Amino acid sequence: MSAASQATAGLTRSNKGLRRWLSARVPMTVSIVITLLVLAPLIWAISTALKSEVEAVAYPPAFWPSQITFENFARVLNGQNFLTELWNSVCYSFGGVFLSILVSAPAAYAAARFDIRGKTALLLLILGSSMIPTVALLVPIFGILEKFGMVNSALAIIVIEAARTAPQNIWFIRSFIEAVPKEIEEAAFIDGATRRQTFFTVVLPLIKPGLAATSILSLITVWNDYLTVAVFAPESSSRTLQVAIVNQVLDSNGISWSYMMAFVLVASAPVVTIFLASQRWFVSGLMAGGVKG
Known part of the structure; x- marks a missing residue:
């Protein structure tokens, strides 16, 4: 060579x-x-x-605090209305998600298994309703709540949040149900099970990961919602952590950036913890929804 x-x-x-x-x-x-x-x-x-207020607004900004302080987190946790705001966030979020799943699951099953005339148009209408801006519905909904004396009502907030998330939940859960082979349900029918029994004892257990994934997505949506609570529950006893954060921004005394960042982190911690704890269900649920039976 x-x-x-x-x-x-x-x-x-x-x-x-x-x-x-x-x-x-x-x-x-x-x-x-x-x-x-x-x-x-x-x-x-x-x-x-983790910075003091002086260091948080110093120029040029430092990437990491010269002296770590937890004073801002202490101020958040010891706030006068913090526990009330946290409790309201939990009640509105979990109540809204529970009611939404309770309504969406049977509707999704009907959409997946029943041959209804105009089903495609109805599903598109349901999906389209979720695209209506919330701002466009504020005035009519507020008028209805005021007429029935339900302004600042926890039940009203829960129902509104459930209605906001139900359209997308119906589409998500429908895809999970369609991934379940029909032969499994037919076997249950042969054994004498009714449609209702099949839905509760056969279908729902098989789509648990999908329900978990849908619930987590809805929980994140409801937990981060500011506008609904700010408009329909304006009293301080009814506000959530998200409303409290915005009120901090609008404070006439100016914005305390270090305190606000601590508030944001504390407000995000519960839903982030839930997401991380149920990540296995979330991933398996999303994967199951992409497979047709």
């Missing part, structure tokens, strides 16, 4: 090695960069919450 051939072969091997190295390193590097970009706001919020 000539010297030129050896050089060419060596260059080819070198190029192959470089391609293998790049194919292994580039995706990982891109993933790390994207992860850092996504986590950057969260890291900055944590850093700001």
